[in-house]
Amino acid sequence: MTDTIETPTAPTKSRFAKFWDSDFAWSFRHSPVALMASLVVLILLLAAVFAPVIAPYNPFDPASLNLMNGFTPPGTPNAFTQETFFLGTDDQGRDVFSTILYGMRISLFVGVSAVMLALIIGVILGLVAAYFGGWVETLIMRIADVQLTFPAILVAMLIFGIAKGVTPPEYRNEMAIYVLIIAIALSDWVQFARVVRGAALVEKNKEYVQAARLIGRGPIPIMFRHILPNVLSPVLVIATISLALAIIAEATLSFLGVGAPPTQPSLGTLIRIGQGFLFSGEWWILFFPACTLLALALSVNLLGDWLRDALNPKLR
Amino acid sequence: MFAYIVRRMLQSVIVLLVVGLVAFSMFRFVGDPIDNMLGQERTQADIDRLRAELGLDQPFPVQYYKFLKNAVQGNFGVSYRQGRPVSTIIAERAPATLELAFVSGFLAITMGIALGVFTAIRRQGIAANLIMTVSLIGVSLPTFLIGILLIYIFSVELDLLPSFGRGETVMIGNWSTGFLTASGLKALILPAITLGLYQMTLIMRLVRSEMLEVLRADYVRFARARGLSDRVINFRHALKNTMVPVITITGLQLGSIIAFAIITETVFQWPGVGLLFINAIQFVDIPVMAAYLMLISVMFVSINLIVDLLYYAIDPRLRVDARAT
Numbered sequence: 141m142t143d144t145i146e147t148p149t150a151p152t153k154s155r156f157a158k159f160w161d162s163d164f165a166w167s168f169r170h171s172p173v174a175l176m177a178s179l180v181v182l183i184l185l186l187a188a189v190f191a192p193v194i195a196p197y198n199p200f201d202p203a204s205l206n207l208m209n210g211f212t213p214p215g216t217p218n219a220f221t222q223e224t225f226f227l228g229t230d231d232q233g234r235d236v237f238s239t240i241l242y243g244m245r246i247s248l249f250v251g252v253s254a255v256m257l258a259l260i261i262g263v264i265l266g267l268v269a270a271y272f273g274g275w276v277e278t279l280i281m282r283i284a285d286v287q288l289t290f291p292a293i294l295v296a297m298l299i300f301g302i303a304k305g306v307t308p309p310e311y312r313n314e315m316a317i318y319v320l321i322i323a324i325a326l327s328d329w330v331q332f333a334r335v336v337r338g339a340a341l342v343e344k345n346k347e348y349v350q351a352a353r354l355i356g357r358g359p360i361p362i363m364f365r366h367i368l369p370n371v372l373s374p375v376l377v378i379a380t381i382s383l384a385l386a387i388i389a390e391a392t393l394s395f396l397g398v399g400a401p402p403t404q405p406s407l408g409t410l411i412r413i414g415q416g417f418l419f420s421g422e423w424w425i426l427f428f429p430a431c432t433l434l435a436l437a438l439s440v441n442l443l444g445d446w447l448r449d450a451l452n453p454k455l456r
Numbered sequence: 457m458f459a460y461i462v463r464r465m466l467q468s469v470i471v472l473l474v475v476g477l478v479a480f481s482m483f484r485f486v487g488d489p490i491d492n493m494l495g496q497e498r499t500q501a502d503i504d505r506l507r508a509e510l511g512l513d514q515p516f517p518v519q520y521y522k523f524l525k526n527a528v529q530g531n532f533g534v535s536y537r538q539g540r541p542v543s544t545i546i547a548e549r550a551p552a553t554l555e556l557a558f559v560s561g562f563l564a565i566t567m568g569i570a571l572g573v574f575t576a577i578r579r580q581g582i583a584a585n586l587i588m589t590v591s592l593i594g595v596s597l598p599t600f601l602i603g604i605l606l607i608y609i610f611s612v613e614l615d616l617l618p619s620f621g622r623g624e625t626v627m628i629g630n631w632s633t634g635f636l637t638a639s640g641l642k643a644l645i646l647p648a649i650t651l652g653l654y655q656m657t658l659i660m661r662l663v664r665s666e667m668l669e670v671l672r673a674d675y676v677r678f679a680r681a682r683g684l685s686d687r688v689i690n691f692r693h694a695l696k697n698t699m700v701p702v703i704t705i706t707g708l709q710l711g712s713i714i715a716f717a718i719i720t721e722t723v724f725q726w727p728g729v730g731l732l733f734i735n736a737i738q739f740v741d742i743p744v745m746a747a748y749l750m751l752i753s754v755m756f757v758s759i760n761l762i763v764d765l766l767y768y769a770i771d772p773r774l775r776v777d778a779r780a781t
Binding site for chain 1: 596597608619733740752
C-alpha cells in the first residue's frame with residue numbers, strides 16, 4: 141500500500157495566465173490601435189525574416205533575372221515574356237515584391253541592430269553617470285547635451301562620412317551596412333543615457349541598493365543586477381520609439397545615397413531607385429517600397445506610443 | 457548673470473575646439489595628403505620637400521593650431537573633387553541654401569503660429585480637428601517622402617511647378633538670388649513647403665498646447681470678466697505669453713532647417729550647400745566635409761548660445777532664480 145500524499149494543487153496560475161490577467165495585457169487587448177499596429181509589425185517582421193522562403197524570385201541572383209521583364213506593371217502579364225508579377229518589376233526586371241522583402245530585411249536589420257547598440261551604450265553610460273556621479277557624470281552628460289543640440293540625422297551623416305573616408309575603398313560597400321548601424325547608434329544613445337540616468341538617480345538611494353552595498357557587492361553587480369531591472373520599463377519605451385526613428389533615419393540616409401549600397405538595397409535605396417522612374421510613369425517601383433516603409437515606421441511608432449501610455453513611466 | 461554668460465561662452469568655445477579637432481583629424485588620418493597631391497613619379501626628396509612645405513613634419517599641436525588659424529580665416533584648402541578652394545565653392549552655394557531656409561522658416565513660423573492659435577481657439581471645430589489629424593500624418597511622414605509626394609502631385613500629375621533646380625537666378629554682387637524671376641520663385645515653392653512642413657506642424661502643436669494652457673489661467677479669466685473682446689484677450693493677453701517657449705523652440709529649429717535642407721536639396725536637386733555636402737560624402741571629398749562640419753557647428757553653437765541668452769533676457773523669472781542660487 142502506498143499512501144500517496146495529496147499534494148495540494150495550488151491554484152497558482154501559469155506564468156502566461158498571470159501575464160494575461162495583468163493590467164498591461166488587459167490594456168493591450170483593449171486597445172485596437174495596439175492590436176492593429178502589433179499585427180502589422182508582426183506580419184512585416186515575419187515577411188522580412190522569411191524573405192528567402194516567401195519571395196518568388198531572388199533579386200540578387202543575376203541568373204533569375206530577365207531584362208525582357210523590365211518595367212512590367214503590377215498584376216498584368218509582360219508584353220514579351222507573358223510573365224505576371226504581383227507588384228510589377230523594376231528597370232532590370234527584378235520583381236518589386238521580392239526586392240521589398242529583401243529590402244525590409246536590411247532596413248529592419250539595420251534598425252534593430254542600431255537601436256540595440258544605442259541601448260547598450262546609453263544604458264551603460266547612463267548607469268555609470270548616475271552611480272558614480274562627480275566628474276564622470278558631468279563629462280558624460282555634457283557630451284550628451286552637446287550632441288543633443290545637433291539633429292541626430294546630421295550626426296549620423298557625419299559619422300558615416302568620416303567612417304567612409306577611413307575605410308579603404310575596396311571594403312566600402314561591404315562595410316557600409318555596419319558603418320550605417322554604428323552611425324545611427326552613435327546618433328541615438330543620448331536618449332537612453334538621459335532616461336536611464338534620471339531613473340537610476342532615484343533608484344540608487346533606495347534601501348535595496350543600500351542593502352546590496354552593505355553586504356559588500358561591487359559597483360558593477362549593483363548597477364546591472366539591482367538597479368538596471370528597475371529602470372528597464374522607460375528604456376523599453378524609448379527603444380520602441382527609437383526603432384521607428386532608426387528605420388526612418390536608415391531610409392533617409394540610404395535615400396540620400398550615403399547608406400545601404402546598391403548591392404544590398406534597403407527600403408530607402410529602393411525609393412531612391414524608384415524616384416528616377418516617377419516621371420516616366422513607372423509609379424509602382426517607388427510606390428510599394430514607400431508604402432512598406434510608411435506602414436513599418438507608423439506601426440512601430442504607434443506601438444511605442446501605446447507602450448508609453450501603458451507602462452506610464454516617469455517619462456514626462 | 458555675467459558669470460553665467462562667461463561660463464556659457466566658454467562651453468561653446470570648447471565644443472568648437474573639439475569639432476575642429478575632429479575636422480582636423482579627418483585631414484590628418486583619412487588618406488595621405490601627399491598621395492593626393494604628388495603623382496606616381498616622385499622621389500623621396502619631393503615627398504620630404506612637400507611635407508615640409510605643408511608643415512606636415514611639425515608636431516601635432518602646432519599643425520592643429522595652424523589648421524584652426526586657417527579655418528578662422530575661412531581657408532579650408534582645396535576640394536579634392538573640383539580642384540577649387542572650398543571657401544569659393546561654399547560661397548557660391550550658400551545663397552541657394554539660405555534663401556530656401558529663409559522662406560521655409562518664414563512659412564513655418566507664420567503658418568505655424570496662425571494655425572496653432574486657430575486650433576486652440578476653435579478647439580471643438582471640425583476644421584481644427586481636421587488640421588490636427590493631418591498634422592499628425594505630416595509628422596510621421598519622412599521628409600523625403602513628402603518631397604516626392606509633392607513632386608508627384610504638382611510636377612508629374614498637374615505639371616504646374618518644376619521638380620528640380622532653382623530656375624533662373626539673378627546675380628546681385630556675389631549673391632545669386634532666385635527671388636527676382638518668375639521661374640526662380642516657382643522653383644522655390646515645393647522645396648520650401650517640403651522643408652517647412654515639419655517645423656510648421658511642430659510650432660503649430662506647441663502654440664496650440666501653450667495657448668490652451670494660458671487660456672485657462674486666472675488673468676485670462678479676469679480679462680474676460682472685465683468684458684474685453686475675444687480678439688484682445690486671444691492676441692494681447694494669451695498669445696504674448698505663449699511666445700517664450702515658442703521662441704526657444706523656433707530658434708533651436710532654425711538649425712534643424714539647415715540640417716534637413718540636406719534632404720530637401722537632394723530630393724529637388726537644389727544646388728545648395730546641403731547637396732554639396734552629400735556629394736562630398738559620396739566622393740569622400742574631405743576638405744569639403746571638414747569645412748561643412750566646421751560651418752554647421754559654428755552655426756549650431758551660436759544659435760544655441762543666442763537662444764539661451766535670449767531666453768534669459770526675455771524671461772525675468774530666470775534671472776530671479778539665478779540670483780537666488
